[in-house]
Amino acid sequence: MTAAPVSHRVTGPRLRSDLAWQLHQGAAIVYVIWFAVAVPLVIAGLLLEPRWVGWMVLAWFLVLIGFTVLLRVRDSRRRRAWAEAAGQLGWRISASGTDLLDRWPFPPFDVDPKAEVVDVTSGRHRGREFWTGRFRHKVRRRELGFDFLDLHVERPLPPLQVLPTALAPVAAAGYLPLPLQIDGLPARYGLFNGREDHAMAVLHPRAVEALADVPAFGFSCEGRRFVAILPAYRDTTTALAQLDAACDLLDLMPEQVWRAGEQWAATQS
Template sequence: MSATPAGGHVPGPRLRPDWAWQLRQGSALVYVLWFLVAVPLVVVGLLVEPRWVGWLVLAWFLVLVALTAGFRIAEGRQRRAWSDAVRQLGWQFSAGDPDLVDRWPFPPFDVDPAAEVYDVTTGRHRGRELLTGRFRHKVRHRQLGFDFLDLEVDRPLPPLQLLPTSLAPVAAASLVPLKLTVTGLSEKYCLFNGREDLALEVLNRRAVDVLAKVPPFGFSCEGRRFVAILPAYRDSGTALAHLDAACDLLDLMPERVWQAGEQWAATHHS
C-alpha cells in the first residue's frame, strides 16, 4: 500500500482544529452552542405560538443527538480505515504508553504534567522509524489535543517550534508567536520556539511546495527528536499524505540547520 494518496492537493479540515476537537470530544462547548440556539427558539416560540416551544426544543435536542452520533460514526470509520492501513503497511497499533510523553522534553509536550498519549502506531517508512498517535493536554482550562508524528533523525536538530496559525490554539496557546513572512502557503506560519533565521531556512522554496500540497501542519524539534504536529481526526489518506510530507521536510532540511543542531547538542551535552 502506498503512503501517498492519489491526486495532488489533499483537502484540509472544515473546522478549526480546536473547535473540531471540542465538538468531537463532546465538551462543554457543544452544550453552550445548544443553549445559545435553544434560548432564542424558546423566546420565538413563546411570542409566536407557546404550544410550539416544547416541539422546537425537542427538535433542536434531536439535532444535537444526531450531530453527536454522526461524529461517533465518522470517528469509527476513520479508526477502521486507519487499522486497515496499519495492517497493510505492516505497522503496529497500541492503546498508548503513559511514559511516552517523557520522550519529548520540549514544548508543547512538557507544558501539562497530566498530558496523555494514546492510539499509538509504530512502524517504519522511507527508511525512518515512526511513532504516531494522539496527544491530549489542558490548554488554558480547556482539554485540547492534536495528532503527532515522531520521525527518526540521524543528526540532532536545533530547538524549533513552527506552527500554522490554525494549530496554535491546540499546541501553543500559552506562547507568544513570532509571525513569519513566507509566500506560497495557504496559512501564516508562526515561530513559537527557536531562531527565526533557522525557521526561514526550514521553510525554503522546495519545503513550501511540499507543505502547500497537504493540510497545514507544524512541528517541534530538539536534538534527536522531530515531531510533526497535526490536526486530529484526519482520514487515513490525509494521515499518510502528512507522513510523506513530513519525511520530505526532513529530506529537504538545509545543511545549515543540521549544523546548528549539532552545535546546540554539543553545547547542551558537554
C-alpha cells in the first residue's frame, strides 16, 4: 500500500537543524540543572535580601521546566502520529537498526565508529523498499544527529553527497562544501563529496521542481545505496512529503548518472 504523492507546499522547520537538535537533546538536562543549581539559588534568594531575586530565579526555572515539558509533549505526539501513519500503511517500526550501519561505508555515516541508528521504520513505498529513522553520531565531542531515509536502488550510483547548508552542521560538520548555483531550490545547497557535474546532473530542472515543495533535505549515495539526509524532529506530514520527493528524485535520475555509477562500481571490483 502506498500513499499518494503530496502536491502542496509543506512548511519547513523554523530553527536551523543543529540548533533544533541541541535544543531537543538539551531539554532533558533542565531537570538536573533545576535540582543541582536552581534549588540552592532559590533558597538563598528567598532567605537573603532582596527576596525578589529568589522569586525571579524561581520564575525563570519554572519557565524552563514548562518549556521542557512542552517539548516532551510535542515529541510524544509526533511519535504517536508517525506510528499511526506507519501502521495504516503497513510499515514496521523497531527501536534500533544497528545492521543498517554496515550498509553505509561512506560519509557522513562512516565518521564515528560508535554511531547509532534508532527509531527505525521499514516498508515499501511506490514500489521501493525503504528504511528510515534517526542517526546519532559524535563529531569533535559534539553529539549530533539527523533523520535518514535509505531507499532501494536497482543500479549503482557514483559517490555523491549533496546537502542544504542548514543541514551541514549536523551531517558534515567541519567540511567545506563547493556551493551549487541552482535556481529553484528551496535553500542553498553545497557539494560535500563527489563530482560537481554529477551533482548538477542529478539536480536538473524537473528534480528541482520535485524538491521545491518540501523542506530542504540532502542525500548521500555510493554504489547501490541512496540515503536521503533530513532534519530531525519532523512531523508526519513533512516526513511523508519528503519520502515522496526522495522517490521522485530517484525516478527522475538521469541515465548519465546511472552509467557513471556503473563505471565507478566496475573500478571497485
